[in-house]
């Protein structure tokens with residue numbers, strides 16, 4: 315199924331609440347699409363990242379909406395350049411990019427921007443024999459863009475590729491280009507967050523941003539506030555029992571995003587719902603400021619092979635020495651607990 319403007323509009327109207335689109339924006343989008351005027355093209359660059367954000371967007375499936383990401387970007391939004399989705403390659407692809415850059419365009423960038431070695435650790439394309447780095451491309455294209463979208467945490471804040479020790483000096487798109495960006499973080503970003511923001515821009519509406527330049531309607535509330543485990547007792551191990559995961563490292567208290575209600579993979583589940591912790595992937599400073607992801611509250615030092623028992627303690631006196639300290643190490647670990655097993659593996 316190919317999705318054209320009319321279907322895209324119907325999808326946005328039908329999904330307005332789910333996408334976080336105010337009705338006023340839907341009205342403007344309706345006018346923009348009905349006018350049948352040329353919409354801004356989208357130039358999508360892929361710098362230092364794992365391409366997970368493109369893969370995440372490619373997971374957007376709907377009976378009424380864009381059938382797949384190619385439908386959305388190519389048939390509806392007028393994608394001029396995307397290194398992994400476009401049909402053209404080589405000089406033809408670069409020619410399309412250059413042509414699009416002469417008109418009105420939205421610049422979407424996935425990945426952080428390396429600055430070391432004058433950016434030569436990340437080459438995007440070749441233009442008449444000149445190898446263009448991500449640093450050069452972003453610096454020039456961001457200046458004239460109608461809007462610059464930083465897709466994913468890498469583009470928004472540096473993310474995993476920019477984590478310590480960051481040998482290629484990776485920074486965010488805004489730091490590399492000097493141009494303000496609309497950040498749509500997440501490692502990866504949720505497809506709804508990307509579509510919702512692009513739909514607003516096509517409607518001529520710049521979403522209200524929070525202090526981290528994220529759309530406030532999507533990232534305004536903490537994960538913790540809407541987590542179904544909020545009123546439960548805290549668990550001390552991963553994989554056993556149901557409860558709040560704060561003591562084992564959950565960062566839901568420090569993380570803003572709507573994952574608990576939006577869910578992922580076509581509303582299948584989300585990290586905490588699947589028994590994992592929130593690792594704060596939508597936050598500035600991720601991953602360094604939120605590491606280690608898993609915190610070992612107790613120290614399990616002895617494994618008694620015969621009884622298959624794990625013994626709490628930091629040595630002969632058996633005192634607890636775990637990172638959290640709470641509980642004084644007096645708690646007896648349960649058999650099969652993942653945390654002591656992980657601890658044993660780390661030794």
Ligand code: FSX
Nearest residue numbers: 363366367466467468501
């Ligand atoms: Fe980064 Fe997105 Fe994480 Fe990967 O591109 S946000 S590494 S999921 O792909 O940029």
Ligand code: SF4
Nearest residue numbers: 541544558559564566
């Ligand atoms: Fe908050 Fe995480 Fe506990 Fe949920 S599991 S209530 S997000 S700390």
